[in-house]
Amino acid sequence: MKLMNDLNYYIKEAFVSFFRGGLMSFTSITTITISLAIFGMILIFSMNLKEFAGILESQVDVTIYLVEDYSEDKLQELKDFIIDIPEIQSSVFVSKAEALEKLRKELNEEDFLLNALETNPLPDSIELKIKSSLSVHDIIKKLRSKFLIIDDIFYGQEIVEKVNRFTQVLRIMGTILVVLLGLASMFIVSNTIKLTVYARREEIEIMKLVGATNSFIRWPFIFEGILQGAFGGVMAIIIIMITYPQIIDNLKSMLPFMPFVSRKADLFLLYGKLLFSGVFLGVIGSLISVRKFLDV
Amino acid sequence: MIQMYNMSKVYSNGVRALDNLSIEIERGDFVFLIGSSGAGKSTFLKMIFREELPTEGHVIIDGRNIERLSDSKVPYLRRNIGVVFQDFKLLKSKTVYENVAFAMRVIGMKGSIVDRQTKNVLDMVGLLHKARMYPEQISGGEQQRVCIARALVNDPGILLTDEPTGNLDPDISKDIMNMLKKINLRGTTVIMATHDKNIVDTMRERVVVLKEGRIIKDTERGLYSYEVNE
Numbered sequence: 001m002k003l004m005n006d007l008n009y010y011i012k013e014a015f016v017s018f019f020r021g022g023l024m025s026f027t028s029i030t031t032i033t034i035s036l037a038i039f040g041m042i043l044i045f046s047m048n049l050k051e052f053a054g055i056l057e058s059q060v061d062v063t064i065y066l067v068e069d070y071s072e073d074k075l076q077e078l079k080d081f082i083i084d085i086p087e088i089q090s091s092v093f094v095s096k097a098e099a100l101e102k103l104r105k106e107l108n109e110e111d112f113l114l115n116a117l118e119t120n121p122l123p124d125s126i127e128l129k130i131k132s133s134l135s136v137h138d139i140i141k142k143l144r145s146k147f148l149i150i151d152d153i154f155y156g157q158e159i160v161e162k163v164n165r166f167t168q169v170l171r172i173m174g175t176i177l178v179v180l181l182g183l184a185s186m187f188i189v190s191n192t193i194k195l196t197v198y199a200r201r202e203e204i205e206i207m208k209l210v211g212a213t214n215s216f217i218r219w220p221f222i223f224e225g226i227l228q229g230a231f232g233g234v235m236a237i238i239i240i241m242i243t244y245p246q247i248i249d250n251l252k253s254m255l256p257f258m259p260f261v262s263r264k265a266d267l268f269l270l271y272g273k274l275l276f277s278g279v280f281l282g283v284i285g286s287l288i289s290v291r292k293f294l295d296v
Numbered sequence: 297m298i299q300m301y302n303m304s305k306v307y308s309n310g311v312r313a314l315d316n317l318s319i320e321i322e323r324g325d326f327v328f329l330i331g332s333s334g335a336g337k338s339t340f341l342k343m344i345f346r347e348e349l350p351t352e353g354h355v356i357i358d359g360r361n362i363e364r365l366s367d368s369k370v371p372y373l374r375r376n377i378g379v380v381f382q383d384f385k386l387l388k389s390k391t392v393y394e395n396v397a398f399a400m401r402v403i404g405m406k407g408s409i410v411d412r413q414t415k416n417v418l419d420m421v422g423l424l425h426k427a428r429m430y431p432e433q434i435s436g437g438e439q440q441r442v443c444i445a446r447a448l449v450n451d452p453g454i455l456l457t458d459e460p461t462g463n464l465d466p467d468i469s470k471d472i473m474n475m476l477k478k479i480n481l482r483g484t485t486v487i488m489a490t491h492d493k494n495i496v497d498t499m500r501e502r503v504v505v506l507k508e509g510r511i512i513k514d515t516e517r518g519l520y521s522y523e524v525n526e
């Protein structure tokens with residue numbers, strides 16, 4: 001009962017002060033909104049890259065292209081070697097004729113392109129399925145050094161690594177940007193609260209003199225920070241809710257292979273993160289100025 | 297009980313406002329604190345509700361040494377002390393009613409109790425009909441009474457009043473004094489700094505005379521007089 005009564009007081013005071021704050025509250029919220037919207041966009045971008053990498057990674061298939069001329073013995077040697085590797089789940093030999101047939105099927109209507117060819121340009125190949133993507137590197141290295149009949153080896157992992165490296169760089173830059181934006185937001189929140197504290201210094205003095213506890217004096221200011229943070233968070237969420245589907249629409253035709261993330265669960269998690277970050281910024285911002293300027 | 301032992305207060309600017317002062321005030325006492333301007337009356341009161349800390353000596357309230365009180369305990373000390381400030385300290389942005397209710401609200405009292413008790417004390421100081429007005433819309437004497445109402449609203453064990461009748465006309469100050477006496481008879485210790493000779497001489501309570509921060513006279517049923525030898 002007592003707690004509810006106090007809580008009621010804190011929240012009411014916070015709202016009053018928030019609206020009295022007017023322009024400052026508005027500036028504070030705008031900064032938080034911009035910071036969080038950028039933070040959200042970065043999260044979405046890396047979420048999509050991760051999804052993309054995941055799809056590539058799930059295709060850990062390795063294709064070994066063979067040289068033009070080789071002896072059956074050498075091929076058998078390679079096949080035997082492959083069978084002995086425990087990490088390899090299965091292997092299938094695909095002749096150049098079969099490969100051409102497969103390509104024809106994939107192209108279906110447009111196979112006139114192939115009809116123009118006089119000879120089959122595709123090499124023979126062996127398609128491997130590997131149990132775990134971790135061992136792929138070693139296997140490929142071994143194969144390359146041992147067998148001269150191997151012309152080239154193609155595997156999705158390579159691209160995955162490139163994407164991962166890119167994601168890494170993006171994450172570092174994103175973190176730096178987000179930290180800077182976060183600090184700026186905190187600074188502005190704390191500044192807003194500082195002004196509120198200043199505007200209400202008489203009231204605070206009297207509160208102290210009649211025996212209000214320090215925490216009782218602090219809470220309304222902390223709630224005000226929370227209010228600003230939550231408000232900013234909600235605005236950022238709205239911005240992303242509106243812009244993200246449009247971005248997907250515009251990019252889908254340009255990047256048809258890109259699997260844009262639009263699962264509800266993922267997006268809700270993202271919104272949760274943004275709201276939480278907003279509240280966090282608000283709390284820290286107000287704590288800073290309450291500690292520094294309230295002197296209670 | 298309020299006890300002070302060899303207590304001195306030196307402000308940061310070097311002014312020695314209280315000088316090696318010792319006194320005991322029993323629970324339920326009524327004490328007038330008199331002395332010329334700058335004698336240290338307000339400072340004396342500030343020592344009791346720990347707005348200022350003693351530079352030397354001790355202030356003990358109900359057995360607790362208040363300079364050893366941790367910051368988090370100070371609010372609870374103050375809840376038992378009502379203060380009528382010399383400069384009122386009313387909030388301009390709040391109505392008379394809100395100014396009084398505020399003092400209850402900020403120590404966490406529930407709304408229904410706050411409302412009842414606030415109206416009760418406003419009625420006691422005769423200002424219930426001006427509850428909705430703002431401090432700037434009422435006279436100085438009325439503001440003083442709001443301040444008294446606020447000091448009484450939490451039903452304190454100790455009431456400190458710094459010239460509570462300074463701006464009041466004789467009739468109203470008589471009413472206020474009757475009210476303070478009534479509160480005192482219910483067991484509240486009342487300490488009142490004043491320059492009002494009339495009041496002191498009619499009430500015949502304990503009179504403590506301060507001069508340059510020292511107690512120069514302490515009489516049981518005293519009169520308003522600065523002189524050491526009457």
Ligand SMILES: Nc1ncnc2c1ncn2[C@@H]1O[C@H](COP(=O)(O)OP(=O)(O)OP(=O)(O)O)[C@@H](O)[C@H]1O
Pocket residue numbers: 307308309311312313331332333334335336337338339340382
């Ligand atoms: N906050 C302060 N800082 C420095 N000096 C102060 C402070 N408050 C009071 N003083 C000084 O301490 C002395 C006692 O002041 P105090 O206010 O206690 O006097 P007083 O008896 O209440 O006077 P008055 O009757 O005019 O209200 C004065 O010399 C005053 O200038």
Ligand SMILES: [Mg+2]
Pocket residue numbers: 337338339382458
């Ligand atoms: Mg004074």
